[in-house]
Amino acid sequence: MTIDILQIVGLGLVATFIVLILKEQKPSLAFLLSIFVGALIFLYLIDQIKLVMDMLIEIASSAHLNNVYVETILKIIGIAYIAEFGAQITRDAGEGALASKIELAGKVLILVLAIPIMKAVIQTIIGLISQ
Known part of the structure; x- marks a missing residue:
C-alpha cells in the first residue's frame, strides 16, 4: 500500500511539473496531460475499489442485509466519487460554474437513490414505535 501511494504521488508530482512547464507554451496540451494522468490514477485504483466493494458485499451478506440496500449504497458511493472527479x-x-452543476447533479442523483433507504428506515422506526 505504501508503495502504491508513493507511485501515485510521484506520478502526480511529475505530471504537475510537466503541466506547469507546458502551460506557458501549450495550455491545451497541458490540460490534456492533466486529464490523462488523472484518468490513469483512477484506472490504477480500480482494483482497490473492487476490493473494497467485494468486502462491503461480503460484510453485508454475513449481516443478512438486503442486497438492494447494499447495491444502492455502492451506487451512491460511485456517484459521489465520479461526480467529484468530473x-x-x-x-x-x-x-x-460548470463544476458546481456537476456536483449538484451528483447530489440530486444520490438523493434519488437514497429515498428507498430512507423510506425503509422510517417504516422500521414507525414499526418499532407502534409495537
Missing part, C-alpha cells in the same frame, strides 16, 4: 477536472479547466 467536477475537479472541470474546475481545473477553469469552469467553476
Whole structure:
C-alpha cells in the first residue's frame, strides 16, 4: 500500500511539473496531460475499489442485509466519487460554474437513490414505535 501511494504521488508530482512547464507554451496540451494522468490514477485504483466493494458485499451478506440496500449504497458511493472527479477536472479547466452543476447533479442523483433507504428506515422506526 505504501508503495502504491508513493507511485501515485510521484506520478502526480511529475505530471504537475510537466503541466506547469507546458502551460506557458501549450495550455491545451497541458490540460490534456492533466486529464490523462488523472484518468490513469483512477484506472490504477480500480482494483482497490473492487476490493473494497467485494468486502462491503461480503460484510453485508454475513449481516443478512438486503442486497438492494447494499447495491444502492455502492451506487451512491460511485456517484459521489465520479461526480467529484468530473467536477475537479472541470474546475481545473477553469469552469467553476460548470463544476458546481456537476456536483449538484451528483447530489440530486444520490438523493434519488437514497429515498428507498430512507423510506425503509422510517417504516422500521414507525414499526418499532407502534409495537
